[in-house]
Amino acid sequence: MTRKQKRLSVIVGGLAFLGAATGLTFYALGQKASYFYMPADLTTASLQPGQRIRLGGLVEKGTVVRGQGATVAFSVTDTHKSVKVTYTGILPDLFREEQGVITEGAFGTDGVFIADSVLAKHDERYMPKEVADGLKAKGVWQESKSE
Amino acid sequence: MVETGHFALVLAFALSLVQTLVPLYGARTGNQRLMAVGGPVTVTGFALTALSFAALGGAYATSDFSVASVWENSHSLQPLIYKITGTWGNHEGSMLLWVLILTFFGALVAVFGSNLPATLRANVLAVQGAIGATFFLFILATSNPFIRLNPAPIEGRDLNPVLQDLGLAIHPPLLYLGYVGFSICFSFSVAALIEGRIDASWARWVRPWTLVAWMFLTGGIAMGSYWAYYELGWGGFWFWDPVENASFMPWLAGTALLHSAIVMEKRSALKIWTLLLAILTFSLSLLGTFLVRSGVLTSVHAFATDPTRGIFILCILTLFIGGSLALFALRASQLTAGGLFHPISREGALVLNNLFLTTATATVLVGTLYPLAVEALSAGKISVGAPFFNLTFGPLMVPLLVVVPFGPLLAWKRGDLYAVAQRLMAAFAAALLAMLVTGLFVNGASVFAALGVGLAFWLVCGALTDLAVKSGFGNVSPAIMLRRFAGLPRSVFGTTLAHLGLGLTTLGIVGTLCFGTEKILSMHAGESVELSGHTLRFEGLYPAQGPNYSEQRGRFSLIGADGGVSAEITSAKRFFPVRQTTTTESGIETIGFSQLYLSLGDEGTDGSVVVRLWWKPLVTLIWGGGLVMMAGAAMSLLDRRLRVGAPSRRRKRATAMPSAGVP
Numbered sequence: 001m002t003r004k005q006k007r008l009s010v011i012v013g014g015l016a017f018l019g020a021a022t023g024l025t026f027y028a029l030g031q032k033a034s035y036f037y038m039p040a041d042l043t044t045a046s047l048q049p050g051q052r053i054r055l056g057g058l059v060e061k062g063t064v065v066r067g068q069g070a071t072v073a074f075s076v077t078d079t080h081k082s083v084k085v086t087y088t089g090i091l092p093d094l095f096r097e098e099q100g101v102i103t104e105g106a107f108g109t110d111g112v113f114i115a116d117s118v119l120a121k122h123d124e125r126y127m128p129k130e131v132a133d134g135l136k137a138k139g140v141w142q143e144s145k146s147e
Numbered sequence: 148m149v150e151t152g153h154f155a156l157v158l159a160f161a162l163s164l165v166q167t168l169v170p171l172y173g174a175r176t177g178n179q180r181l182m183a184v185g186g187p188v189t190v191t192g193f194a195l196t197a198l199s200f201a202a203l204g205g206a207y208a209t210s211d212f213s214v215a216s217v218w219e220n221s222h223s224l225q226p227l228i229y230k231i232t233g234t235w236g237n238h239e240g241s242m243l244l245w246v247l248i249l250t251f252f253g254a255l256v257a258v259f260g261s262n263l264p265a266t267l268r269a270n271v272l273a274v275q276g277a278i279g280a281t282f283f284l285f286i287l288a289t290s291n292p293f294i295r296l297n298p299a300p301i302e303g304r305d306l307n308p309v310l311q312d313l314g315l316a317i318h319p320p321l322l323y324l325g326y327v328g329f330s331i332c333f334s335f336s337v338a339a340l341i342e343g344r345i346d347a348s349w350a351r352w353v354r355p356w357t358l359v360a361w362m363f364l365t366g367g368i369a370m371g372s373y374w375a376y377y378e379l380g381w382g383g384f385w386f387w388d389p390v391e392n393a394s395f396m397p398w399l400a401g402t403a404l405l406h407s408a409i410v411m412e413k414r415s416a417l418k419i420w421t422l423l424l425a426i427l428t429f430s431l432s433l434l435g436t437f438l439v440r441s442g443v444l445t446s447v448h449a450f451a452t453d454p455t456r457g458i459f460i461l462c463i464l465t466l467f468i469g470g471s472l473a474l475f476a477l478r479a480s481q482l483t484a485g486g487l488f489h490p491i492s493r494e495g496a497l498v499l500n501n502l503f504l505t506t507a508t509a510t511v512l513v514g515t516l517y518p519l520a521v522e523a524l525s526a527g528k529i530s531v532g533a534p535f536f537n538l539t540f541g542p543l544m545v546p547l548l549v550v551v552p553f554g555p556l557l558a559w560k561r562g563d564l565y566a567v568a569q570r571l572m573a574a575f576a577a578a579l580l581a582m583l584v585t586g587l588f589v590n591g592a593s594v595f596a597a598l599g600v601g602l603a604f605w606l607v608c609g610a611l612t613d614l615a616v617k618s619g620f621g622n623v624s625p626a627i628m629l630r631r632f633a634g635l636p637r638s639v640f641g642t643t644l645a646h647l648g649l650g651l652t653t654l655g656i657v658g659t660l661c662f663g664t665e666k667i668l669s670m671h672a673g674e675s676v677e678l679s680g681h682t683l684r685f686e687g688l689y690p691a692q693g694p695n696y697s698e699q700r701g702r703f704s705l706i707g708a709d710g711g712v713s714a715e716i717t718s719a720k721r722f723f724p725v726r727q728t729t730t731t732e733s734g735i736e737t738i739g740f741s742q743l744y745l746s747l748g749d750e751g752t753d754g755s756v757v758v759r760l761w762w763k764p765l766v767t768l769i770w771g772g773g774l775v776m777m778a779g780a781a782m783s784l785l786d787r788r789l790r791v792g793a794p795s796r797r798r799k800r801a802t803a804m805p806s807a808g809v810p
Contacts, residue, residue: 010490014502021506025513025539032535033517036528054530070667070748070757089667090748090759093380093720093729104530 034104039081047107055083055113056102064097076101076113087115094120149214152202153293156243159195159250160283162188166253166276170269174341182265185272186257192279193247193254200234200247203292207234213299216240216292222305222725224695232316233306238440238456239292241319245436246282248320248327252356253279256331263352270338271331278330281463289456305695305725314374318367322394325364326432329401331356333429333471336422340474343481345422350412353425355784357408361401362780368394369773380731380746382761384659384769387536392515393435396508400428403504406497414494414559416487419479420501426475430468431508437464438515489561496554496562503547510539548602548653552609555642556616570616574608592661599657606650610643641783645776652772658741658765665762667748669755675706679762681743682706683716688756696721698732701747701756705736718747718758740765 036054037045047053060082063075070089075082085103095101095118103115166188173181203216207230212218220237221230235244253275260268286292335353339345371394376384385391404424411421441457488494514531521529552574556567582601585592615621617639618632664679672687686702698721707713718734733746741764748757 006490017502018506021510021539021543024542025510028535028538029513029517029531032538033529033531036530054528066749066751070669070759090380090746090757093731 036102038078039076039083040078042083043081049109050106052104052106054102054104055085055115056100057082059095059097059099059101061097076103083113084111085113085115087118089116089118091118092120096120148202149206149211149293149295152199152206153291155195155199155202156283156287156293159192159199159246160280160287162192162195163250163276163279163283166192167273167280170276171273174266174269174273177266179265182269185269185276189250189253189257189272189276192276193250196243196247196250200243203240203243204231204234207231207240210303212301212303213295213297214292215294215296218296218300218303220306221303222695223302225306225311226694228313228316229306229311233310235319236306236310236315239286239290241323242282242286242290242440243292244319245323245327246279246286248323249275249279249282249330252328252331256334266342267335267338267349270341271334274334274337275330278334278467281466285456285459285463289459302725305723308696308721308723308726308728308730309378312374312378314370314378318370318374321363321370322367325360325362325367325401326394326397326435328356328360328363329397329425329429329432332360332404332425333467336425337471337474339422339482340471340478343478345418345482347412347415350408350418350421353421354405354408354412357401357405357425358780358784361398361405362777362784364394364398364401365773365776365780368398369770369777372773373770376766377733377735377744378730380733382665382733382744382746382759382763384656384766387514387531387533389515389518390439392511393438396511396515397428397431397435399504399508399511400424400431403501403508404428406500406504410494410497414488416494417498419482422479422482423475424501424505426468426471430464430471431512433464433467437461488559491557491564492562493554493557493559496550496557499550500547500554503543507540507543507547510543511536514539545602548606548649551606551646551649552612555613555639555646571609571612574605574612577608578602578605580604589662596657596661599661600654603650603654603657606653607647610646610650613646614639614643637786638783641779641781641786644779644782646779648772648775648777648779650772651768651775652770655740655765655768655770655772659763659769662764663762663766666760667757668760669751669757671753671755676758676760678743678760679764681738681762683743683745683760684712685756685758688750691719693721695725696723698722699747699750701734701758703734703745705743716743716745718745720747737767740767740771742766 034052034054035045036056038057039055042055055076057076057078060075060077063073063082065073067073071086072088072091073084073086075084077083085105087103087105099120102119103113104117104119105113105115108114166185169188170182170185173179173184203214205211206214206217207221208227210217210221210223210230212221216237216239220240221233225233233240235241253272256263256268256271256275260271263271332353335349335356339349368391371391372384375386375391376382404421407417407421407424410417437457437460441460514535518529518531521527552571553564553567556570557564578601581604582597585600586594586597589596614632614635617635618628620628623631666676666678668676670676670685672685675682675684677683682705684704684706686704689700689702691698691700698719700717700719703716703718704712705714705716714736716734716736717732719732721730721732722728723730731746733744735745736743741762744761744763744766746759748759750756
């Protein structure tokens, strides 16, 4: 190989590598990113069966049922609609009724959302940012509530 | 005292302006006296910032609730240690710590940079001053920690309970030493661009700073990971949380910089690339500061969400990243390209390292910023988590790890891949053996698990091979070998340790992910549970009282082989009345390199309690490997000190040379 060819092959190799990495990244973004929904959004959303999403809202008052073992059932609401959720595991310390929560998982065949993770990460208002923004958009956010 | 601190901060801001303008003008006009102003001003600026920080620390230590920041983040019942660490456990205080470290590094250049060319030193200090000035202004305008409250409240609102932990005392300062340490590399790069000149001595100056910053950043990330592991009670060591990524991106870019700076120093090649990488690394540090401090992300790190702060930091970001890259575009063509090399060579290996690391950095960057971009375009809210990073970052890292052992064994300029492969046969055999043993004799080992263990052994043995080959193992008598070994340059040990640490971390990750087991169950007092051969008995819940919390302690006994109690493990639910928050204290028992980890859930109505148990094989190696990497960086630094130093140290260098000549 001449010098020019060598240099060309190095450049082509590098570009092919970068191209492959870019392709992989966009493929992964399409496949692995999960969308965030509030319960009322679900009526208009077209979800594939088993598609992973993040469901956020408030834990509806009086719906938390601790079943046998470590399974917990509760409803997530945005005050317009509510969705039943089941979760097996330890709820985060910040999980409580009428507080914001984000669950991640997929809908089962019976329409119950089966969560495999429950997040109650929050800012100082005890409200995940996504949930707060969603509630504001739906006009049910009360600014004074946190004080 | 608080007003003294406030005043000192304003003075430090004014001095940083002087530090920016005067040396810069001096360097342009060739005025020695103006250039010399930079040093003393920088040191004074650091002293004033330190005074300011001490004043705030004092207010926290004495629980002076007339200061708004103290009132919001402290409580009189908190233990003294957490009162003090609370100084940087909030937005204002942590920004003050940021500039304190920035001015500290500037002062180090001022003090130890007496043998730098005068104009380079002046320009470096000026750039450092400019970064400082913008952040001082940011603090004074939007995040002033010294604002008083009148009337003063009687009691504070307490520090966020998850931050009341010793891990937090160490994590932010280490992380900032790393983040901000890269500012020196940035300043050197911009100074070189201003001068339009760059040479190997520039690289000799930049490399130790990169090493220092990288060492602290490694420690900071490892510490943060361990803190999240035991404090959050989820048992995970890395969550691909945007805030974690914010510190991980400068680390990846910094690792690339570390390697390309070697090429530049030893071979005068890759000059322009190294310069660009130095700029990018600090830009990623700034981006990390923006992501964490602006409140665009929600996490324990986002202490406050004030939009003006975000916009302010965004302006700083644009100014420095845009400015430096524009300067780069203008001046890079003036810099001369360096030596040539064959693709199969040490340089070639380091270029490959850079290609992989920068691409990996880019994927992490895309994954971190994509949700923000989607939200800004109001196309919905998405989250990009572990599945994305496993699919993109993983495939990029694995080939890199495979080629790591080849790098240090290849010769400069033109290497012999076949000879290197021969030398690595022993390491390869060891890796293959480890793979087979794992695959055949460990229960439930998947193909991936076996490959992962093999990869980790490959890295560890490959790193040791380098040391063995360089001390002449198998070629010379043991006595000579030992002498050669002792005479190897410290940087060789540094490389070995760093790569060894990488292998150990890999082993820890593979062990935890592939062989870990977990159980969730509800237990009554007196019940026992078995997990991966360990039997645990739940002894019951006991209430206890802390200084500013009350807790329910779940006591567990680890039953030994003889039926007796071999260890007691306690996990607790802590309730902090001031913030009305509960935290979980996990119970951890270390057995060898592995850990038994348990955390308490909710109490049932029938007196049972939900317990989550994990068996985490080799998990401590994840952070242990980080410590070994830090030791490697420290070792390399010791080597540098012998060669780059005051002229009086040159004699030592001459005596060190013969041993340095060992290939």
